[in-house]
Amino acid sequence: QVQLVQSGAEVKKPGASVKVSCKPSGYTFTSHGITWVRQAPGQGLEYVGWIYNGKINHAQRFQGRVTMTTDTSTSTAYMELRGLTSDDTAVYYCARDLYYSVYDWGPGTPVTVSS
Amino acid sequence: QSALTQPASVSGSPGQSITISCTGTTSDVGGSDFVSWHQQQPGKAPKLILYYVTNRPSGVSNRFSGSKSGNTATLTISGLQAEDEADYYCSSYTDINTWVFGGGTKVTVL
Numbered sequence: 001q002v003q004l005v006q007s008g009a010e011v012k013k014p015g016a017s018v019k020v021s022c023k024p025s026g027y028t029f030t031s032h033g034i035t036w037v038r039q040a041p042g043q044g045l046e047y048v049g050w051i052y053n054g055k056i057n058h059a060q061r062f063q064g065r066v067t068m069t070t071d072t073s074t075s076t077a078y079m080e081l082r083g084l085t086s087d088d089t090a091v092y093y094c095a096r097d098l099y100y101s102v103y104d105w106g107p108g109t110p111v112t113v114s115s
Numbered sequence: 116q117s118a119l120t121q122p123a124s125v126s127g128s129p130g131q132s133i134t135i136s137c138t139g140t141t142s143d144v145g146g147s148d149f150v151s152w153h154q155q156q157p158g159k160a161p162k163l164i165l166y167y168v169t170n171r172p173s174g175v176s177n178r179f180s181g182s183k184s185g186n187t188a189t190l191t192i193s194g195l196q197a198e199d200e201a202d203y204y205c206s207s208y209t210d211i212n213t214w215v216f217g218g219g220t221k222v223t224v225l
Contacts, residue, residue: 044219100149100208101166
C-alpha cells in the first residue's frame, strides 16, 4: 500500500524559507516522480512543481523561489520555498506520479506565514 | 498556464446523476488524454478518482465516470449519495510538461 508521510506544520515569518519533506513507502522511490501541489485556505489546488530522476519542472510563478530535491539514500523528497509572503500560506501536498496523473496524495503540510 | 474552468457548484438529489464540466485549451485538456479528477472531502487531502479521462483506480466506485470532447472533460456521478458531497477538481497534463488544475466544484447532495 502506497503511503506518503510529510513533515509537520510550519510557522514562518515573511521573507523566511520553508523546507517540506515527503517520504513515500510501498513502492520503489526512484520509479516514480513526486509532484508538489498547494492549497491556500478556502482556495483550489495549485501546481507547484515535480521532480523525477533529476528532471525538474515548476510553475512559472515560483521561478527563482522554489527548489525541489530528492535524497535516494533515504527515499525522501524535499520542497523548499524561499522569500515567503502571506500569499504562500497554504497546505503543501506531495504526491506520487503515475499514468501522467497526480496519483497518490500525501496528507499535506500546513505552512503559515505571519509576522 | 491558466486554471481549467469548472462550475463553482453543482447539486442534486440522492439517486440522481450530475455532471461537472472542465474546460481548458488545446495546450492541456484538448491536446491531452491525461485528464484526471480528484475528490476532496472537507479537511482531507484530495483523492484521485479518475485518470486517463475514464479510468478508475482500484477501489473507486463505478458510479464515477468520465469523458472528453474537444477542450472539455466531464465527470459524471450517477446514483448520487450523501457521501459524494465534496469538492471535485479536474487536472490535466500540459504541453509544457506541467499539471494544471481546475478551480474546483462543490457538490451538494440535497
